[in-house]
Amino acid sequence: MKRIFDVLVSLILLLLLSPLIFIVAILVKKKLGIPILFKQQRPGLYSKPFYLYKYRTMTDEKDHEGNLMPDHVRLTSFGKFLRKCSLDELPQLINVLKGDISLVGPRPLLMEYVPLYSDQQLARHNVRPGITGWAQVNGRNAITWEEKFELDVWYVENQSFWLDIKILFLTVYKVFKSEGINQQGSVTTERFKGQITR
Numbered sequence: 001m002k003r004i005f006d007v008l009v010s011l012i013l014l015l016l017l018s019p020l021i022f023i024v025a026i027l028v029k030k031k032l033g034i035p036i037l038f039k040q041q042r043p044g045l046y047s048k049p050f051y052l053y054k055y056r057t058m059t060d061e062k063d064h065e066g067n068l069m070p071d072h073v074r075l076t077s078f079g080k081f082l083r084k085c086s087l088d089e090l091p092q093l094i095n096v097l098k099g100d101i102s103l104v105g106p107r108p109l110l111m112e113y114v115p116l117y118s119d120q121q122l123a124r125h126n127v128r129p130g131i132t133g134w135a136q137v138n139g140r141n142a143i144t145w146e147e148k149f150e151l152d153v154w155y156v157e158n159q160s161f162w163l164d165i166k167i168l169f170l171t172v173y174k175v176f177k178s179e180g181i182n183q184q185g186s187v188t189t190e191r192f193k194g195q196i197t198r
Contacts (some may be wrong), residue, residue, distance in 0.1 A: 001161060006103050010096040013081075017090065017198045024087050030053050031078045033136045037091055042108035047125045047194035050100040052108055053091035057082050079181025092131045104164040109192070116194030124152035127159065134163075137170035 009178060014021070019135035028036045038056040041049050058078030061069045068074065082088040095101045101165070108129035114122075135148040143151075 002164070003099070004103065005161070005164075006096050009103060010093045014097075015091050021090050023100075024055055024082070024090065025172060027078070028082075031076065032056055038088075041111055042129070043125060044100055044108060045125065045128045047114050049111060050095070050108075052100070053094055055082060055088040057088050072106050083193040089131055096131065098151060100128075102130045104132055104167050105162075106133050106155065107136065113192050113194075117185055118166060120153060121149040123156055124131055124149060127156050132167060132171040133182075134167060137167055140174070144189075 004161075012112075025036050035054065038054045039051050042052045044050045057076070058071065058074035059076060061074050063069055091103065096103060102165040105128050114125075117124075133152065135143070135151040136152050139147065
């Protein structure tokens with residue numbers, strides 16, 4: 001039932017939002033150049049890797065040694081706007097159709113984090129990751145990694161169709177309020193460094 005719901009809703013959203021998706025793509029190309037999409041390998045169900053798609057929000061600006069500049073330098077005002085409104089997430093509807101992710105589930109993080117999880121935290125990969133999730137509507141990037149993972153594991157253990165509906169409605173509310181986009185003092189979120197013990 002969850003998979004059928006994911007496919008139907010993502011198809012409807014892609015059709016309804018196609019003008020917006022097209023406009024954002026044009027603006028990204030004009031303001032940030034190509035490629036329009038940011039593609040990165042992330043862990044999916046049972047930690048199986050897949051490629052996640054987003055609209056890019058940063059430039060490719062590099063220093064004199066050819067290294068990428070820090071995030072706060074490369075993140076433009078346009079990129080901040082995309083993130084604030086969650087418009088950079090729109091291409092993930094394609095990931096939903098492909099079955100890589102669900103509309104609701106723990107957010108897919110970086111592949112390099114997987115070996116750093118405790119056994120309990122690793123349980124967040126027992127379901128498909130999602131565009132939004134229980135941690136996103138309960139603090140998003142404004143809470144600690146430990147709090148996020150506790151919320152993710154709680155979702156895995158208590159998931160239901162009606163909980164997903166509740167999360168989707170709360171997500172719309174949070175997007176309009178622009179809550180918890182970044183960690184305090186950072187344009188993105190601090191990297192997860194793992195636990196001392198497993």
